[in-house]
Amino acid sequence: MKNVYLSLLIMCLTVYAIRLLPFLIFRKEITNRWVRSFLYYVPYVTLAVMTFPAILTATGSVACGAAALIAGLIAAVVSGDLFIVAITCCAAVFLTGLVL
Amino acid sequence: MERSAATNAGSLTRGQWITKGLRDGFPICMGYFAVSFALGIAARAIGMNALQAGLMSAGMVASAGEFAALVLISSGAGVIEMITTCIVVNLRYFLMSCSLSQKLHPDLPLRHRFFLAYCITDEIFGLSAAVDGWLEPFYTYAITLVSVFGWTTGTVLGVLVGNILPAWAVNALSVALYGMFLAIIIPPAKKDPFIAGLVAVSMLASGLFSVLPLLREISSGFRVIILTLAIAGAAAFIHPVDLSEDNKESAS
Incomplete structure (x- = not known):
């Protein structure tokens, strides 16, 4: 395909369709207990898998990534506030970068 | 939390939810801005202009998905290859939409499903x-308004000005997204030992998948799908949740 705009349109529509289909398929509440439990657990597993070990290599320095992980875990346990935890991780990377 | 019969759940008004969303979206905006800069630089490298890259980011809003799109465009891939690669790389969104479909009030007007997607x-x-x-x-x-603004702006600036962000700033900002993930999964894990175990097992398994031979060849997108199906599937079997109508609030 030579046309960039047409290529983009095709790919944007494909990605949108992937996101849309489940919303149209599951219009009603699912009654099956296993399926409901599965869908309830999906966010926790997905986000945990995406966070670790990716956070370790996100900055190009494993030490900085590990500092972000530990600082983030502590902040999440102590405060739990989204913004505070995110900033704590950023600060941990910045400070570790200064030391190294 | 008080159970509400209205489509907007809980004790917050719609206005308060919007304010909360704008606030919660801010760390995403920062993280997206940093990450999408690299995307813009990559887009310029294959000869895309700022408008094309901006449209891509606003239309797709997917990091791995957009890097894949750049490869497809630069290699002159055909339509079938574009569609199949997009499906494979972005398949995890299918699972996420499945999960979120159960958080929608049954009386929510249909149009919201099209917007939420x-x-x-x-x-x-x-x-x-x-x-x-x-x-x-x-x-x-x-949340989306703030986040997509950061994502698209970062991409466009990446094309226009290239690598102007200092490395320390990119490094620091790029972990904001992971910090957010921790802020989402850790507080419920603190309250519920089963969730804590689930999070620990998920991280451990993901760690193993990244180091073990053969398993580490699996792309991160597919790792998310495989582990989510396996671990959330097993968890639902071991510890089914009681999600009956009367206690929807205990579901979260």
Whole structure:
């Protein structure tokens, strides 16, 4: 395909369709207990898998990534506030970068 | 949390949900801005202009998905290859939409499903899934507005000005998204030992998948899908949740 705009349109529509289909398929509440439990657990597993070990290599320095992980875990346990935890991780990377 | 019969769940008004969404979207905006800069630089490298890259980011809102799109465009891939690669790389969004479909009030007008589908990214899904009870769609829209602004602006600037962000700033900002994930999964894990175990097992398994031979060849997108199906599937079997009508609030 030579046309960039047409290529983009095709790919944007494909990605949108992937996101849309489940919303149209599951219009009603699912009654099956296993399926409901599965869908309830999906966010926790997905986000945990995406966070670790990716956070370790996100900055190009494993030490900085590990500092972000530990600082983030502590902040999440102590405060739990989204913004505070995110900033704590950023600060941990910045400070570790200064030391190294 | 008080159970509400209205489509907007809980004790917050729609306006308060929007305010909360704009606030919660801010760390995503920062992280997206940093990450999408690299995307813009990559887009310029294959000869895309700022408009094309901006349209791509605003239309797709997917990091791995967009890097794949760049490869497809630069290699002159055919339509079938484009569609199949897009499906494979972005398949995890299918699971996320499945999960979020159960957070929508049954009486929610259909149009919201079309709007919400656009909003499903790892981060926006994470926040939307984490609310108590039914999801107020305008909370998700507010997060999306702030996030996509950062994502698209970062991409366009990446094309226009290239590598101007200092490395320390990119490094520091790029972990904001992971910090957010921790802020979503750790507080419920603190309250519920089963969730804590689930999170620990998920991280451990993901770590193993990244180091073990053969398993580490699996792309990170597929790792997310495989482990989610396996671990959430097993968890639902071992510890089914009671999600009956009377205690929807305990579902979150």
